[in-house]
Amino acid sequence: MEPMKYLEELVIRYPVLASVKAEIKEAYEILENCYENGGKLLIAGNGGSCADAEHIVGELMKGFVKRRSVSQEFAQKLLEADPVRGKELADKLQGGLPAIALTGHPGLSTAFLNDVDGNLIYAQQTYGYGKKGDVLLGISTSGNSQNIMYAMAAARAIGMKTIGLTGRDGGQLKETADTAIVVPEKETFKIQELHLPVYHALCLMLEERFF
Known part of the structure; x- marks a missing residue:
């Protein structure tokens, strides 16, 4: 299936998302360009959006609906690296699209919260992990989460592209992200139901x- 057919299918299944079809396409193109050029995706969110960030990583870093087998060349390198374990690695490893949720580093997060400023935890991780050509996806149902906004500023300074996933009126995130997908709902749980x-x-x- 062509990538854009998934977008067409999405709008058929969720007609309410037709209003943000163009923004979803723009977000895809930003991510496609990032991965074509060897970049990675950083994702930040709070609460349910924190769980969404981890969920996205799970879909990108391993097979989602496809088996992402390693190449024959890499399979041979695995056998050469470890004749005992190489075949099992070659059979079971899966291709990944590099993605990091800025949510699962409690040592760093609590240290920065205690020593510096909790609102800047995601900005610090963006500064540490990010490079020009990478993408930051900020998820905020209100569009006004301050820790997300600080991370967005750091990403722009680095030269990263930014995507916002939000709801309501889009808030500050809509005004600052390179593209913002503002799903047409007002209540937090309904926004999250459309984010997935x-x-x-x-x-x-x-x-x-890519696979």
Whole structure:
């Protein structure tokens, strides 16, 4: 299936998302360009959006709906690296699209919270991990989460592209991200219910493109 067919299918299944179809396509193109050029995706969110960040990593870093077998060349290198374990590695390892959720580093996060400023934890991680050509995806149902906004500023300074995934009126995130997907809902849980099919579609489109 062509990547864009997943987008068409998304809008058929969730007609309410037709209003953000163009923004989803723009987000996909930003991510496609990032991965084509050897970049990675950083993802930040709070609460349910924190869980979404981890969920996205799970879909990108291993097979989603496809088996992402390693190349024959890499399979041979694994056998050469370890004749005992190489075949099992070659059979079971899967291709990944580099993605890091800025949510699962409690040692760093609590140290920065205690020593510096909790609002800047995601900005610090963005500064530490990010490089020009990478992408930061900030997820905020209100569009006004301050720790996300600080991370967005750090990403722009580095030369990263930024994507916002939000709701309501888009808030500050809509005004600052390179592209913002503002799902047409007002209540937090309803916004989150629409975020999932959006990022699933993006992950499916990327998997189709690269695997």
